[in-house]
Amino acid sequence: MVNSVLEYNKKNTFSLKKCFVLLLYISLSFLLFFFVRDVENSQDYDNYLSWYFSSIKESSTGSVLSIKDPAFYFFSNFSALFDGGVYFVIIVFVSISIFSKVFLIAKFDTAIIATFSLLYFCKFFFTLELTQFRAAAAIGLSLVSLSFYMDRKFFSSFFILLISLCFHLSAFLIVLTIPILFLVKKDKYEKTIVLLFIFLMLLGIMFPMDLSFFVFLPVIGERLVPYFDASYEVVALSLLNSYLLIKITLYTLYVLWFYVWRDEKVKSMNRYYLKLFFCFSCLGTFFFIFFRLNDSIALRLSEFFSVFDLLFFAFLSKVFSKESKVYFRFFLLFLSCAFLYSSMNLIT
Numbered sequence: 443m444v445n446s447v448l449e450y451n452k453k454n455t456f457s458l459k460k461c462f463v464l465l466l467y468i469s470l471s472f473l474l475f476f477f478v479r480d481v482e483n484s485q486d487y488d489n490y491l492s493w494y495f496s497s498i499k500e501s502s503t504g505s506v507l508s509i510k511d512p513a514f515y516f517f518s519n520f521s522a523l524f525d526g527g528v529y530f531v532i533i534v535f536v537s538i539s540i541f542s543k544v545f546l547i548a549k550f551d552t553a554i555i556a557t558f559s560l561l562y563f564c565k566f567f568f569t570l571e572l573t574q575f576r577a578a579a580a581i582g583l584s585l586v587s588l589s590f591y592m593d594r595k596f597f598s599s600f601f602i603l604l605i606s607l608c609f610h611l612s613a614f615l616i617v618l619t620i621p622i623l624f625l626v627k628k629d630k631y632e633k634t635i636v637l638l639f640i641f642l643m644l645l646g647i648m649f650p651m652d653l654s655f656f657v658f659l660p661v662i663g664e665r666l667v668p669y670f671d672a673s674y675e676v677v678a679l680s681l682l683n684s685y686l687l688i689k690i691t692l693y694t695l696y697v698l699w700f701y702v703w704r705d706e707k708v709k710s711m712n713r714y715y716l717k718l719f720f721c722f723s724c725l726g727t728f729f730f731i732f733f734r735l736n737d738s739i740a741l742r743l744s745e746f747f748s749v750f751d752l753l754f755f756a757f758l759s760k761v762f763s764k765e766s767k768v769y770f771r772f773f774l775l776f777l778s779c780a781f782l783y784s785s786m787n788l789i790t
Contacts, residue, residue, distance in 0.1 A: 460552045464544055467559045471540045471571065474563075479572040481532060486573060494518045494528035511576060513608040535575040535609070542582025543749065546589050550715070550753075557756040557774060565685075565781035566748050569788055574745075580610035581746055588616050592623065615746050622721045626714070636697060639724040646732035647681065679734040679741075688777065689727055689751060692758060696720055699761055716757040722750035 481487060497518035514531065521530040543562075547555050570578040583606035590599035606613035625631045700713075726747025733740040755774060762770050 539578040584616035719754040
């Protein structure tokens with residue numbers, strides 16, 4: 443399994459076409475940030491402005507523990523030195539998020555990068571990079587940490603994880619992928635993993651989690667209090683969710699292809715990344731189902747693994763024959779249009 447991954451990575455070294463696609467991803471990201479998204483009218487802008495002035499005020503006390511997040515505190519005070527304001531802090535966070543994702547996807551082939559980029563721009567870019575600035579930066583850095591871990595650069599992985607936690611505590615969720623990385627490398631655990639995720643999702647459907655159990659935990663409990671004291675409006679999410687149903691449909695297709703039909707092409711293809719992103723995506727879906735009684739928490743947890751949803755979609759196209767692959771990519775294009783329409787409605 444390790445040799446096949448190394449072989450895949452070796453085949454997909456940088457080419458002129460790949461560099462062009464990555465440069466296009468970066469350029470389009472910043473163009474959308476500077477010329478399309480009105481940051482001052484974003485949902486969380488007032489909160490960021492408040493945290494910015496609070497961070498500057500707190501700097502006189504020398505207390506980092508009393509502010510929202512250490513990274514926001516640091517960049518706010520750095521920005522204040524030259525009157526950059528909260529806008530400079532937001533630019534830094536957005537830049538970290540964009541370049542972190544480029545660092546992860548650069549190891550894949552050009553077709554995967556292009557497919558992922560289209561899906562990500564339409565589905566999550568406006569609602570994460572251009573709205574949830576701290577979470578987006580933390581997710582990006584945690585993906586870099588995971589990438590280093592997969593390359594067995596453990597010190598770098600741990601160091602980047604610590605940095606990502608300074609941006610948002612949700613970055614710690616990336617640690618949950620480590621046991622999955624170990625299990626996916628072992629072919630003998632393949633069916634066990636699939637059955638485990640099926641069981642977890644059924645469990646989540648029947649017994650959704652009540653977050654009040656976590657209120658008494660140190661640090662985490664403090665962050666959950668606003669969801670119970672009416673500071674935030676909280677609603678339950680429906681399982682009849684279009685994005686959830688799309689994922690379940692593609693999960694079913696994956697399971698049928700690899701564990702029921704198992705034709706010769708499927709059995710012989712290198713699908714390490716497909717298996718890996720299937721599992722990571724299932725983990726995010728489980729969180730959505732399990733914590734659906736609280737929309738903010740369910741969406742935050744599932745969005746953390748959203749990159750893996752789209753990478754799973756992109757890698758799934760490799761399973762199709764040459765002709766069928768064209769139809770599947772048209773399907774993904776249609777999905778992208780639907781995602782973009784939904785994103786525009788959410789931010790407006």
